[in-house]
C-alpha cells in the first residue's frame with residue numbers, strides 16, 4: 368500500500384508512527400494510500416528545522432525569493448494536468464473542476480512573485496528637523512497552515528507561497544482526507560529551487576494540530592476548515608499568543624430580484640449550488656426569491672433534474688461524489704430532516720447511483736422550496752449538492768434575512784437594477800458580494816474577505832492583507848549628525 372511521506376528538512380521520509388489513516392477514492396471507496404499521524408519527535412524535527420532554516424531564508428534577498436515563486440509558477444503550469452489528475456482521484460472532483468482548483472492556487476503563486484513591491488514600507492522625510500522616518504516589513508519566523516479537504520491545491524497555495532515569499536519558513540498540515548495533492552505541490556516547490564527546510568509538510572489530525580497551536584516557536588497559524596474547528600484553532604492559537612487567521616464554514620445566499628434575467632439566474636444557481644457536489648465554502652446553498660421571481664422555481668427544478676454526478680474522467684458529469692461515506696450519510700440525513708421539518712422536497716438526491724461505480728459517495732441534485740429560518744437545512748452548512756429556496760416580498764426583507772445569518776463568507780444578487788445592486792452591496796453584512804456573479808471569490812491581488820462566523824481574525828488570505836499577516840512592521844526614526852548641527856538635551860517627548 369502506498370504511504371504518504373512526511374517532508375522534513377528537505378527530505379521525503381516515511382513516518383515511524385503506528386497510527387495511519389486511510390485515504391480513499393470517493394468514487395469507489397477503495398483505499399488508495401495511507402497517511403501517517405506524525406509522531407511527537409517528527410513534529411519537533413519539523414519545527415526545529417523550520418526555525419533553523421528561517422535564519423538563512425530571512426537573509427535571502429527578496430528578489431531571489433520572488434524568483435523561486437516565478438519558477439514554481441512555471442512548474443505548476445507545466446504539471447497542471449498531472450496535479451489535477453491526482454486531485455481528482457483523491458477528491459472525486461471532475462477533471463475540469465480539479466484543474467480550476469490548481470489554477471486558483473497558481474494565481475496566488477503569481478501574486479507571491481510580486482513580493483518585492485508588496486513588501487515595500489513607507490517613508491516620510493523631515494518628520495522633525497533633519498529627522499526621517501521609514502518602515503520595513505520583516506518576516507515573523509516559523510508559520511503554520513492547517514487546510515481542509517475541499518481545495519487540496521488552492522488552499523495550501525493560499526498560504527505557504529505568500530508566507531515564504533515574505534521570508535518566513537512554513538509547516539503545512541494538510542487534510543488527512545486528500546494529502547496526495549499537497550505532497551505533489553511540495554515536490555514541485557523543491558524542484559523550483561526552494562532551499563531545503565523552507566517548507567515542511569507534516570500529516571495527522573488533532574494531536575498534530577495541537578502541537579502547532581501550542582509550540583512557542585510557531586509565530587502565526589493560518590487555518591481553513593469547519594466552524595467548530597475554526598473557533599477552536601482561533602481560541603487555542605491566540606491563547607498561546609500566536610497570530611491566527613481562521614477561515615470557517617458558511618451558508619451563502621443568492622438574492623434573485625424579479626427584474627433579473629431568468630435564464631442567467633437558473634444557470635448560475637445550478638452551477639453554484641451543486642458544482643463540486645456543493646463542497647465549496649462559497650457554494651450557493653440558499654436561493655432567496657424576491658416577489659414574482661419565485662415563479663422560476665419550477666424551471667430551476669427542471670434544470671437541476673438534468674444534472675448528474677459521475678466519475679472524474681466522465682466529461683458529461685457535472686460533479687463528483689462527496690468526500691467520504693460519512694459525509695454522504697450526513698447530507699442524506701439532513702435531507703430527511705428537511706422533509707420532516709416541513710420543507711417541500713422538489714428533487715431528492717438520496718439513493719443516487721452512478722453506472723459502474725456502485726460504491727461511490729453519490730448524492731444527486733436536491734432542491735427544497737418553502738424553507739424557513741427555523742429549519743436545520745437552513746441553519747446547518749450541509750456541504751452537499753442541496754439548494755434551499757426561500758421566498759420573500761421585498762429587497763429589504765432579503766437584506767434582513769441575509770444579515771441575520773451568523774455567517775458572512777459570500778453572497779450575490781441577480782438584478783438588472785443598478786439601484787438594487789448598489790443598495791445590496793452597501794447594506795449587506797457579508798464580506799464578499801457578487802452582482803450577477805454567483806461565486807465572487809476575489810483574485811489574489813485582492814484578499815479573501817469572509818466576515819462574521821465565517822472568519823476569525825483580522826488579516827485575510829492573500830493580497831496585501833496576507834503580507835501584513837505574515838510580517839511585522841519595523842519603523843525607524845533616524846538623524847545623522849553633522850558639524851553644523853547642534854542638538855541640545857531634550858527633556859520633552861516631542862521630536863525636534
Ligand code: NAD
Nearest residue numbers: 514515516541542572573576592593596614615616617648
Ligand atoms: P475540518 O474542520 O474537518 O478540517 C480542517 C482541518 O482541521 C484538517 O486539516 C483537519 O485535520 C483539522 N482538524 C479536524 N478536526 C480537528 C480538531 N478537532 N482539532 C484540530 N484540528 C482538526 O474541515 P473539512 O471538512 O476538511 O473542510 C470543510 C469545511 O471547510 C467546510 O466547513 C467549509 O465551509 C470550510 N471551508 C472554508 C473556507 C473559507 O475560506 N471560509 C474555504 C474552504 C473550506
